[in-house]
Amino acid sequence: MPLTVEKISEGTVIDHLKAGSGAKVLSILSNAYPLNKMAALIMNAPSKKFGRKDIVKLEGVFLDEKTANRVSLIAPSATINIIRNSKVVEKRAVEMPKSLSGTLRCPNPKCITNLERAETTFVRVDAGHLRCRHCERLFAPEELA
Ligand SMILES: [Zn+2]
Missing domain, CATH: 3.30.70.140 (Aspartate carbamoyltransferase regulatory subunit, N-terminal domain)
Structure with missing residues (x-):
């Protein structure tokens, strides 16, 4: 049914x-x-x-x-x-933007954005990766969601 x-x-x-x-x-x-x-x-x-x-x-x-x-x-x-x-x-x-600012937390606990509660920016590298502009680490999109 x-x-x-x-x-x-x-x-x-x-x-x-x-x-x-x-x-x-x-x-x-x-x-x-x-x-x-x-x-x-x-x-x-x-x-x-x-x-x-x-x-x-x-x-x-x-x-x-x-x-x-x-x-x-x-x-x-x-x-x-x-x-x-x-x-x-x-x-x-739905379209993943080229960069995302402000709303997401960086999963890297040592990232300056977590230590100083600063605003984050992630830049899309390709469909499977985004880079934190502050600590430069790469993350999978679902890690940031
Ligand atoms: Zn970071």
Whole structure:
């Protein structure tokens, strides 16, 4: 029997999440927004692209850039659909920015940004690596999310 999830009328659907990454995405979102709105996590939905995928639906929430960037770190393949009046009005691929400032912590405990609580900047080297501008260490995107 197919699993039925209520359609949302205003909000965001994050589709094409790699199976297993939906829960992490939902936890990022619940840190960014008070989740007193309807939210759904669909795991292991059939997908032509991945075989299986996760989907996150959020009623009444539209992602700001900072949060979309954070989602891109763990779900670079995701698609963001904006729903208004029960229709998809915008569909865009998540894109990892060339550099991220301010919002992320450096995982290196000896990094100056942790010792002095300074602002961090990470520069994308390639799809799998970001470099801390302060301690120069390389990290995988999911380590920073
Ligand atoms: Zn660092």
